[in-house]
């Protein structure tokens with residue numbers, strides 16, 4: 001069936017038939033997982049609309065921005081400092097990489113036992129399925145895990161790729177390396193956009209990104225309440241959309257959602273009853289439309305009240321210090337803020353263990369579900385230390401390894417139901 005955006009997608013060189021198949025599956029999946037929930041917050045209508053236009057109006061906005069001379073920068077990791085991109089007048093979008101479509105094409109270039117997230121972004125490009133990737137003037141990769149690092153070398157044959165070197169430890173020399181990488185990135189962005197980053201523009205960008213982090217922190221604070229006012233699925237969706245929606249509009253709308261949540265908390269109302277076991281997810285990021293595990297968890301009798309993940313608290317916990325008034329001071333504040341990210345690619349990564357335990361206590365959860373994508377060594381291996389830390393704190397953990405396929409849904413459901421029974 002023809003779509004109003006077909007001409008735009010054709011111009012972006014998408015495979016129209018495969019793309020319309022993808023949108024059909026996505027719509028059905030969204031209906032089953034999201035729209036079927038009862039008692040949802042009114043403010044979620046904004047998110048439903050944004051998601052329904054994920055490849056439509058938002059892409060049109062990006063095309064309009066390009067026509068007005070702006071550049072589009074795509075990313076796959078929360079290490080890429082959005083403040084620098086925005087200060088140069090460009091638009092940053094987090095590229096999703098959460099679907100299985102395109103995986104077969106990716107497996108022609110990558111080993112089968114590569115994590116689903118990597119296969120997804122390579123597959124989306126090869127299969128011409130993603131209008132975001134096709135809109136990008138620059139795609140920024142990073143040297144986090146080995147899989148991503150090596151996949152970017154192949155991806156660079158198909159898209160304009162720039163790679164940032166991320167340190168693996170947190171000593172003074174690692175900070176120096178990271179600072180030099182931030183400066184190199186600033187130079188690259190200035191070159192691509194043709195704009196110099198001034199202190200005024202950098203200050204505005206720091207405030208803008210901090211404001212978005214603050215509203216997401218506010219949303220998370222409401223989730224401490226019992227009964228919890230929002231489902232884990234909906235909260236995950238809010239975090240997912242924060243990566244590609246316009247930041248000003250997003251912050252404003254999530255502020256309204258927070259008002260509604262706080263009202264609900266005041267009235268003692270929740271999305272589920274007080275007796276529903278509260279759990280927290282921890283581990284790999286869940287990119288759109290990777291809603292499989294949250295759906296299984298919440299249809300197994302539990303409710304998710306927090307995500308220790310890059311599409312969750314790891315991306316919003318720390319703010320950039322706003323007190324600097326020179327470019328140098330602001331860049332230093334950016335360097336310091338990003339050095340606090342506790343990705344499993346770091347060694348050692350004790351901060352993450354402390355954060356998980358503190359978060360589990362703060363949210364008063366009965367258990368933690370550790371999620372690693374199959375073949376993700378950093379998170380799968382770190383699960384051992386996470387389990388030990390949680391055990392010492394008296395909090396049960398269930399380790400799950402899975403991918404984007406639906407083959408293991410029944411098996412996961414059995415394990416999740418048993419875990420929920422045990423913690424109830």
Ligand code: BJ8
Nearest residue numbers: 077078115144145284310343376
């Ligand atoms: S800062 S978590 S966004 S790297 S799941 S591709 S690690 S094999 S995504 Fe990440 Fe940045 Fe770290 Fe966050 Fe590799 Fe693991 Fe795949 Fe992963």
